[in-house]
Amino acid sequence: MRALFLALAVVVSLVPLWPVYQTPAFIVAVVVGGLLGALIALVSARRSWSVLATVLATVGAYLLVGVPVAIPSQALFGILPTLQGELSLITAVVLSWKQLVTVMPPVGSYEALLVPAFILSLCGVLLATVLSLRLPRNRARSNWAAVVPLLTLGTSIWLGPSRSFASIVVTVGVFVLIALWFAAGRSTNTRAGFRSLGVVVLAAVVASAIVVVVPITNRSVWRTEIEQPFVLQDDTSPLSEYRNYVTGNQQSAELLTVTGLEAGQRLSLATLDNYTGVLYSVGGVAADFTKIPGSLPVDSSSGQKVSAEITIDQLTGPWVPLPGALGSLSFTGSNARSLTDSFYYSRPSQTGALITGLASGDSYTTVAHEGEMVNVDALASLTPGEAIVPAPAVIPDGLDAFVATTAKGKTSAGERLQASLTALMTEGYISHGGPGEVPSASGHGANRIAALFAATPMVGDAEQYSTAAALIATQLGFPARVVMGFIAPEGSSAQSALTFTGADMTAWIEVSTSQGWVAINTNPAERPIPDEQPQDPTEVAFPQTAADPPAQEEPQLNDSASAEAAQEEQPNTVDPVLQTVLAIISGVAWTLLWLGILASPLLSIVFLKRRRRNKRFTAATSQEQVLGAWEELRDVLVDNGTAAPASNTRREIAEETGIHAATAVAVLADTAQYSGEKVSESEVLRAWTDVDQLSDEIARERTRWQRIRARISLRSFNIPWARLTSWLPKRR
Incomplete structure (x- = not known):
């Protein structure tokens, strides 16, 4: 019954993993693993199995039950293990831990990601129960069983999310169950029962105080420290290839075929939020790519549900077209x-990518929720949102002046955004710079956007207008980003297949508002382009570059400051596992230091008693050594609560103990002091042996706490407390 507390503590310690899984299969894996572990532990204790036999039984149970419980997708009929499932189960012992923290939660029962929870439950309950049942209850080493739920708790927190109030609450429950386990192992008398109850209450009070006091902030866990296997380069920008799609070799190339889009619905290729002054690329939080467990929870109110089937033809690159916020995606073929x-x-x-890149014939089905695309006329009521995007490295010349002129007289941020974007679409004209078109340079760097604002009329295409619109929105306080992709033309139907060519590629922007991200198509309507107006000859425009900005005076830093700044700029290349080990070592070291400081007074008492004993044992003469043996015996009796009045003789004190060894030492001490005869070395050795035997006999009759209290007792030092406290005011 006592071992049940530790088994429950192990199961409860796995609760912090629930936000990672969020599936009933997690509960099944934990419960089945715990029951198996407890069963193996009980049989092992009952039949006195060896360690090897217990390990073999555990491995057998893991292989027999692991596939249907931890990898249900690879189980035949959901209950029978398969060869592929067994191979996955074996490799998951090593690989699933890292995979668990590189897949976006909730992972559900995706692939073999339930294996860590199953192993922690099975091995944790098994080890805790075996140690609790098989180690002697009254031996100090039996307390090591309580370490097991603490290890599983630490592991589940380390594998769990970086922000979770449940971790603190679970920690309280685990400590209370461990305290109950300790209490159940003590004597059942009333005094001990109240003392054990006090331990439990104290643990609950301390843990509750931690819940109230400790702030719930982001923790550093493995999920936040591990380097993701898919990292985009800073210069990755499909927008720089836009002109090649609409005028180059891919203009008439069939890029992909999609079924499920209605007219006006979008198919996003990539979302770009980092403007370097040379190009728009993926940066900031947009570059946070992780694996997904097949499906993701999506707020149904975030947009219209879209189910699409997509087949890739000549589209290449890492970007996977998606119709909105991904709910699920399944590749076929x-x-x-x-x-x-x-x-x-x-x-x-809301961007997908393939490490291997797309290839002709790749196909997949996806369910997503597409956000709203609003008309420019509906922007006046919008207010800026709180999304975080990287600040533009360069603001093109002419943009601030354009915003100031077009938004003049407008009061709210939404009105200013509407006015500036309306002016951009009204004054702008579309040209891809192809044969028979008005010349229009490609690119979307700072020079090209500055030239767009300087030209009359403004001429460009979606590459330039989406960039200019995103920068305008950013200047007006709206976090913005550029999205490149396709828009289903009028007449499209979800029941019919739609083929997109390179000429269909376009770009729009998304701005962060108080209602979330809102898509805006800022491309001007295609119409005839008027002749170019002559520019003021007195104004000379110099080219703007993001690579060589004007030199600016910077404050000089001293050598130490420069070194610190250089050190801060160095990337953190330390292995996350090594960081974890160092953090654990540092935490343990500081904990031991503080425990040592707190325990130093008690350790000093033990040291002084040891020094006093050694001084008596190594006295100059054999007579003093025998008398020292009696003094040591008397101090042992006093520290253990036996009265030894100074008025009583040695024999009287010894006889009150009822221990023959005490009487023998008293007689020998009297003989050494009063007979005047020389004491032999054998008599000295016998006296000290009797003292040790008496000390051991007294210790066996007392509880552990009583023995500790005797070791740190100050009674034998005969400190005159009355004189030490004489300065205190007396009660009248």
């Missing part, structure tokens, strides 16, 4: 498994 393993998703930017 013979290479579906490899594509699934290669797929990563950025939830903040």
Whole structure:
């Protein structure tokens, strides 16, 4: 019954993993693993199995039950293990831990990600129960069983989310269950029962205080420290290839075919939020790509649900077209498994990518929720949101003046945004710079956007207008980003297949508002372009560059400050696992230091008693050594609560103990002091042996706490407390 507390503590310690899984299969894995562990532990204790036999039984149970419990997708009929499932189960012992923290939660029962929870439950309950049952209850080493739920608790927190109030509450429950386990192992008398109850109450009070006092902030866990396997380069920008799609070799190329889009619905290729002055790329939180467990929870109120089937033809590159915030995605075809393993998703930017890149014939089905695309005329009521995007590295010349002129007289941020974007669409004209078109340079760097604002009329295409619109929105306080992709034309139907060519590629912007991200198509309507107006000859425009900005005076830093700044700029290349080990070592070291400081007074008492004993044992003469043995015996009796009045003789004190060894030492001490005869070395040795035997006999009759209290007792030092406290005011 006592071992049940530790088994429950192990199961409760796994609760912090629930936000990672959020599936009933997690509960099944933990419960089944715990029951198996407890069963093996009980049989092992009952039949006195060896360590090897217990380990073999555990491995057998893991292989027998692991597939249907921890990898249900690879179980035949959901209950029978398969060869593929067994192979996955074996490799998951090593690989699933890292996979768990690189997949976006909730992971559900995706692939073999339930294996860590199953192993922690099975091995944790098994080890805690075996140690609790098989180690002697009254031996100090039996307390090591209480370490097991603490280890499983630390592991589940380390594998869990970076922000979770449940971790603190669970910690309280685990400590209370451990305290109950300690209490159940003590004597059942009333005094001990109240003392054990006090331990439990104290643990609950301290843990409750921690819940109230400790702030719930982001913790550093493995999920936040580990380097994701898919990292985009800073210069990755499909927008720089836009002109090649609409005028180059891919203009008439069939890029992909999609079924499920209605007219006006969008198919996003990539979301770009980092403007370097040379190009718009993926940066900030938009570059946070992780694996997904097949499906993700999506707020149904965030937009219209879209179910689409997409087949890739000549579209290449890492970007996976998606119709909105991803709910689920399933690759089809013979290479579906490899594509699934290669797929990563950025939830903040709603962008998908393949490590291996797209290839002709790749196909997949997806369910997503598409956000609203609003008309420019409906922007006046919008207010800026709180999304975080990287600040533009360069603001093109002419943009601030354009915003100041077009938004003049407008009061709210939404009105200013509406006025500036309306002016951009009204004054702008579309040209891709192709044969027979008005010349229009490609690119979207600071020079090109500055030239766009300087020209009369403004001429460009979606590459320039989306960039200019995003920068305008940013200047007006709206976090903004550029989205490149396709928009279903009028007449499209979800029941019919729609083929997009390179000429269909376009770009729009999304701005963060108080209602979330809102899409805006800022491309001007296609119409005839008037002749170019002559510019003021007195104004000379110099080219703007993001690579070589004007030199600016910077404050000089001293050598130490420069060194610190250089050190801060160095990337953190320390392995996350090493960081964790160092953090644990540092925490343990500081804990031991503080425990040592707190325990130093008690350790000093033990040291002084040891020094006093050694001084008596190594006295100059054998007579003094025998008398020292009696003094040591008397101090042992006093520290253990036996009265030894100074008026009583040695024999009287010894006889009150009822221990023969005490009487023998008293007689020998009297003989050494009063007979005048020389004491032999054998008599000295016998006296000290009797003292040790008496000390051991007294210790056996007392509880552990009583023995500790005797070791740190100050009674034998005969300190005159009355004189030490004589300065205190007396009660009248």
